[in-house]
Amino acid sequence: MVIGLLAIAAIPTVTGVGNAVSAQKRQNESMSKEQEKFHLTFMLRQNGKIEEVGQGVLVDKKMYLNLSDAPVQGYRFLGWFFKYPSEEGHLGLVSMVSDDPPALNWIFVDKDTHAVTFGGKKDTIDHVIGPWGWTADEKFLTLQGDHDSFVAVRDDDGKWSVYWDPEGDIEDEIDDEERCQPVRLRRRPQLGMESSYVKK
Numbered sequence: 001m002v003i004g005l006l007a008i009a010a011i012p013t014v015t016g017v018g019n020a021v022s023a024q025k026r027q028n029e030s031m032s033k034e035q036e037k038f039h040l041t042f043m044l045r046q047n048g049k050i051e052e053v054g055q056g057v058l059v060d061k062k063m064y065l066n067l068s069d070a071p072v073q074g075y076r077f078l079g080w081f082f083k084y085p086s087e088e089g090h091l092g093l094v095s096m097v098s099d100d101p102p103a104l105n106w107i108f109v110d111k112d113t114h115a116v117t118f119g120g121k122k123d124t125i126d127h128v129i130g131p132w133g134w135t136a137d138e139k140f141l142t143l144q145g146d147h148d149s150f151v152a153v154r155d156d157d158g159k160w161s162v163y164w165d166p167e168g169d170i171e172d173e174i175d176d177e178e179r180c181q182p183v184r185l186r187r188r189p190q191l192g193m194e195s196s197y198v199k200k
Contacts, residue, residue: 090130141185
């Protein structure tokens, strides 16, 4: 009888501990995804179909598509998510921009040009710094919850750079598939294993 009462009394404690452990496990999984380093490739329409092409590179304060037919010399994007130090506490995005000396910059969108760019914290002030994230299938980069608002624009020198175009203004203004195309930013883990395939 006494043992039975003790067992019943222990149920809320065991349940509470179990819930806390589950919550901590979920938080740890989320944190590990945020800190997972990844490269970027691009989903772009080529030859009438959507293909995964190129690599994201950072140079001259812009993000470019390094394509076989339009190569760009720059630092290959190697980024991860990091909480941006502000009142909002947005999930920000950082990338290495140099190995020697090692340098890390914030990735953000210029509020005037809408170009995806990079720089130190002082460079981000008054620009669009997040929140960054990933799609439910963990394949694509999102900004403010959307993965379909990016476009690739061919500059006058033939290089393709990345812009954020949530209202479709850039696409409407250029209105030329040879110079502006919708693009998705594909996350490619540095270690080569999609986190959605890793057994939890």
